[in-house]
Amino acid sequence: MTKSIETIWKEGFIKEAHLTAPKVNDLYNRKSQNIVDKLQNMFAINIKAIMVGSLIMLAMMSLIGAPFLGIYLCCLLVPLILIAKKELKKSTDLSKGQSSYDYLMSFDRWLKSSIETYSSYYKIFYPLFFLGMAIQGIVSDAGGEFIAMLLKLLPTDIIILGQPYYIIAVLILLTLIVARYSVALYQLDLNIVYGRQFKKLEELINDMKELRNETQ
């Protein structure tokens, strides 16, 4: 290499024709491929999907004779809507005009805080969701028949809340298992969708931090 990289750069771009901008078509309606926008869209879609989903669930549960379960599930989903709205609002504070370090750090803070907020709620949501469905199953006609059959096989005098003790024990055990793994379940879901991006983001931030802390 005879020329310096500075000279190559300067001489290479003297003819501005080499820097022809690509055609820009219908940019306003273009879907963004930026991760912040993608996550914002995800939250916005979540809000709509939860709202529609909870109404459908309410209608369906009412139709199959379980209106209380429908109302119960709706009540469980309302906080999710509120969380998604709050997180969406927070994300709008992220200006892409900050320095790269500040931008990546503010994005990372927002991301971690959002994941934490969602995780906290899913810790409660998943077990309560499971419990609601299980109780509905137990009190249903089919559930009653199943328990009657069980009582014939495993007769007991210990009845709690109108149910054989082992049904209650299994219900509590399963609810605890769901509660124990609810955050892991949510994070697994996130990792499947965005794991690779999160890892890259972490690497970028570490590199930026290293650059700030470098000493001569």
Place this chain on the structure above:
Amino acid sequence: MGSDFYQLSILPFAAIIIKICRAYTNSQEDFEDYYQEVCLQIWRSKDNFNQESEWSTWIYRISLNVCLTYLKRQKTGKKGIVSDPLPEEVVDDSKAFASDEINELYSAIKHLSETDRAIILLYLEEKSYEEMADIIGSNTNNIGVRIKRIKDRLKKLINQKD
């Protein structure tokens, strides 16, 4: 996007966007996607421009931040946050510019980390250390040290090819 805004506020600075997007992409298709995303984000962020810095500095910031957090489309259908270095044989924009030397330089730049690419692009664009530190979010001393290392690495990479 209002075409006036694109014509008046983006197009005169298209060279900046092109130079940055080329460093973060490995194909013409990706390059055009990145270019359009940067334009979109400049338009979306225009109200946040506080005129404390120059408009061109704002464009550098947006371009770099978009390139650093872009969800790249991949042929497998998966998405990546930034351009992953690809093996030389699959890089199909190695003739993006008329000058072979520039193409070689870009090819070497693409072997650098995302942060180092940002630093060297700003350096080659003759940004002062203060401006670079401001755009990237570091301090001037560290930028100076890093530039020296990057230049050495680039020279080695280019000489390896010769």
